[in-house]
Amino acid sequence: MPGTAAAVGSMPGEDPREAARTVFGELGDPPHVPHLAQLPARGPGADPLGRTASLLVDLPVDRQPAGWRFVDAPGRDAARADAFLRADLDELAEAADGWSGPLALAVVGPWSLLAAVELNRGERSVSDPGARRDVVASLAEGLTRHVADVRRLVPGAQVVVHVEEPSIAAVLAGRLPTQSGYGTLRAVDRAEVRDGLRDVLAAVRSAGAEPVVRLSPAEAPWALVREAGAAGIALDVRDLGPAGWESVAAGVEDGQRLWAGVLPVRGAPPSVAALVDAVRLPWRRVGLPATALADVVLTPVSGLADTDPAAVRGLLTRLREAAAALEEASGD
Numbered sequence: 001m002p003g004t005a006a007a008v009g010s011m012p013g014e015d016p017r018e019a020a021r022t023v024f025g026e027l028g029d030p031p032h033v034p035h036l037a038q039l040p041a042r043g044p045g046a047d048p049l050g051r052t053a054s055l056l057v058d059l060p061v062d063r064q065p066a067g068w069r070f071v072d073a074p075g076r077d078a079a080r081a082d083a084f085l086r087a088d089l090d091e092l093a094e095a096a097d098g099w100s101g102p103l104a105l106a107v108v109g110p111w112s113l114l115a116a117v118e119l120n121r122g123e124r125s126v127s128d129p130g131a132r133r134d135v136v137a138s139l140a141e142g143l144t145r146h147v148a149d150v151r152r153l154v155p156g157a158q159v160v161v162h163v164e165e166p167s168i169a170a171v172l173a174g175r176l177p178t179q180s181g182y183g184t185l186r187a188v189d190r191a192e193v194r195d196g197l198r199d200v201l202a203a204v205r206s207a208g209a210e211p212v213v214r215l216s217p218a219e220a221p222w223a224l225v226r227e228a229g230a231a232g233i234a235l236d237v238r239d240l241g242p243a244g245w246e247s248v249a250a251g252v253e254d255g256q257r258l259w260a261g262v263l264p265v266r267g268a269p270p271s272v273a274a275l276v277d278a279v280r281l282p283w284r285r286v287g288l289p290a291t292a293l294a295d296v297v298l299t300p301v302s303g304l305a306d307t308d309p310a311a312v313r314g315l316l317t318r319l320r321e322a323a324a325a326l327e328e329a330s331g332d
Contacts, residue, residue: 003294003327005319006033006259008162008214008234009106010303012312014042016088020095026316028099032323033160033297035104036092036150040305045081048164048303049116052108054081055142059134061117066179069118070125093153100156106303107143109165109213110136110200111193115176116167123178126171127185136196140203147207159209162234162259163200168193169219190224197228205229212259222247226254234259236301238278242285249286261301263319266308275322280329293330298323 005027011019019037027034040047044063045054053061053068061068063077096103108116114126114135125131147159170176174187201211212232213225217240225233233251237260240248248258262278263269279296298319304312 003323004031004297005323008104010305011037012309016091020091024095030101033102046084050081056138057141059138096154103157104160106162109163111171112167144207147209161204164214201229232257236261245282259297263300269318
């Protein structure tokens with residue numbers, strides 16, 4: 001049985017049909033995990049933030065010079081984001097016809113969304129308690145609908161939702177700059193951050209999907225994410241230090257699955273042995289059993305949007321080879 005490879009999130013280019021065919025051509029063989037591709041090269045609304053904002057219920061957004069902002073009524077940018085999503089779902093349904101197995105969706109998590117999208121008056125929405133409550137509730141409802149749409153289009157899909165939270169550590173530490181740049185926003189209480197994330201992950205579970213949280217390895221709030229109910233943790237493990245691997249071990253022992261980012265998205269790919277050792281060696285150092293390596297999912301370190309389109313298939317082939325070798329190592 002081969003190991004598991006995945007490449008969740010963005011892809012290069014502007015053609016959703018080619019992206020879907022590439023994803024399923026390279027990863028459409030269980031237990032590998034194909035995904036609903038995002039194509040940010042198409043412009044605003046196709047980017048991860050615009051895609052997630054388009055899922056919000058009763059919270060319209062529009063693209064401003066400084067970024068996305070909540071507005072009173074949907075406009076042209078919101079319509080464009082909706083159109084991109086419909087096109088991507090149509091191509092997913094065709095490429096995934098007859099698919100039975102895991103299928104990943106990537107969204108920006110509530111705290112990183114709040115950190116990025118502005119209020120009407122121009123400040124980051126994370127600064128407003130009411131906006132925080134509204135965005136958590138709206139995203140939870142929107143993800144419930146999104147998962148239902150995907151399951152209707154691909155009935156055999158076992159949906160995995162990757163909730164991307166690159167800004168959650170800055171929200172907790174009070175390091176987000178104000179829009180003026182002259183100060184920083186007040187830290188949000190840990191319990192509120194945990195509970196907001198928990199509400200979103202619970203909505204994913206209630207929709208019949210598995211929630212995975214993607215974190216930046218620097219100052220990752222490991223315990224908070226476990227308490228919030230994440231079934232898995234995804235992150236770039238290449239420079240993860242001993243303390244980080246101890247936290248990974250605590251999550252694995254608690255039942256979480258590791259989605260290990262090991263493959264650089266630019267330049268010549270490392271050897272299969274190097275990709276395997278990026279997980280296998282620290283895994284053993286923290287005392288995790290070799291047999292549990294078979295449950296690790298190998299991924300690129302980030303989305304593939306900035307990758308040379310001609311190199312994507314080769315990168316995914318290398319990732320599959322590494323996943324197979326890691327699975328073999330689990331029997332050592």
